[in-house]
Amino acid sequence: MKGVLVSATLKLDEVFRSAFAAEDASVELLMPEEVDDPATIDFALAWRPPQGVLKRYPNLKVICSIAAGVDNILADPELPDVPVVRMVDPEQAEAMALFVIWHVIWYQRRFDLYLEQQEAQVWRRQPQRSATDTTVAVLGLGRMGSVTAQRLAGLGYPTLGWARSPRTLEGVEVVSGGEGLETLLARADVVINLLPLTAETRGLLDGALFARMKPGAYLIQMGRGPHLVERDLLAAVDSGHLAGASLDVFEQEPLPPGHTFWTHPRILVTPHCASDATADLVAVQTLAAARAALAGTEIPNGVNKTDGY
Numbered sequence: 669m670k671g672v673l674v675s676a677t678l679k680l681d682e683v684f685r686s687a688f689a690a691e692d693a694s695v696e697l698l699m700p701e702e703v704d705d706p707a708t709i710d711f712a713l714a715w716r717p718p719q720g721v722l723k724r725y726p727n728l729k730v731i732c733s734i735a736a737g738v739d740n741i742l743a744d745p746e747l748p749d750v751p752v753v754r755m756v757d758p759e760q761a762e763a764m765a766l767f768v769i770w771h772v773i774w775y776q777r778r779f780d781l782y783l784e785q786q787e788a789q790v791w792r793r794q795p796q797r798s799a800t801d802t803t804v805a806v807l808g809l810g811r812m813g814s815v816t817a818q819r820l821a822g823l824g825y826p827t828l829g830w831a832r833s834p835r836t837l838e839g840v841e842v843v844s845g846g847e848g849l850e851t852l853l854a855r856a857d858v859v860i861n862l863l864p865l866t867a868e869t870r871g872l873l874d875g876a877l878f879a880r881m882k883p884g885a886y887l888i889q890m891g892r893g894p895h896l897v898e899r900d901l902l903a904a905v906d907s908g909h910l911a912g913a914s915l916d917v918f919e920q921e922p923l924p925p926g927h928t929f930w931t932h933p934r935i936l937v938t939p940h941c942a943s944d945a946t947a948d949l950v951a952v953q954t955l956a957a958a959r960a961a962l963a964g965t966e967i968p969n970g971v972n973k974t975d976g977y
């Protein structure tokens with residue numbers, strides 16, 4: 669089998685090459701410039717593929733996202749008509765949960781103030797707020813969202829979750845639909861976005877939503893940049909309605925130098941690093957998908973292109 673990595677931003681490094689070699693030494697995984705004959709390529713591994721590049725491989729059987737999300741691939745208007753697969757990594761979901769928990773505690777225990785106080789050499793104890801007094805809400809109960817919600821619930825945070833359709837999740841109060849979202853926003857001290865990016869969720873985090881959040885509430889945005897209307901967030905934080913936000917994903921990545929978020933005292937910026945699927949898992953799941961596609965059997969972790977996840 670032969671595959672190609674198609675990405676505007678990633679190169680095949682040693683970690684990925686050796687993960688694929690360890691999984692199956694007979695597989696060739698190449699960068700586009702290393703491919704002699706595009707007709708020999710069976711599968712593509714992709715992350716933000718430049719538009720129109722994937723269609724250059726006429727015998728492609730499957731396209732695998734290197735990530736949990738596939739919006740980066742479905743955005744190509746010239747996408748070949750082959751199955752698209754996402755990575756499903758339990759370790760990645762646990763890493764996401766830990767990353768989110770850190771941000772929840774940052775807000776709950778006012779580390780923003782402690783950092784300012786240290787800078788000014790001020791010794792002042794802030795009121796201690798308990799987990800049970802901090803209601804958290806997770807938007808999106810997919811693999812990332814469910815694990816994150818359950819880990820937060822396990823730590824004693826009253827936890828709400830918003831899902832597309834009603835379901836049960838131990839320890840988590842699940843709400844759905846427009847009415848469910850209203851309930852959740854009215855009660856949550858921390859709103860955590862882990863939704864997939866689809867036509868329905870694009871721009872969901874806007875001024876209208878922030879206005880329905882509790883005064884002093886906090887946003888943790890770990891989904892995709894286009895979920896958020898950036899200027900609306902700035903307005904909500906600058907007016908004092910929201911206490912602040914932690915942002916890992918942005919409309920434009922890398923976040924451009926000089927962007928207001930970089931220096932905003934109530935906004936924490938991280939470079940889309942919350943959690944990645946491991947290279948070993950990417951190798952195993954990509955090759956399983958490619959083998960299934962070649963054999964004509966059911967492809968594991970295929971996405972519904974209409975739903976977008």
Ligand code: GLV
Binds near residue numbers: 737
């Ligand atoms: C990272 O953003 C992912 O979707 O895995």
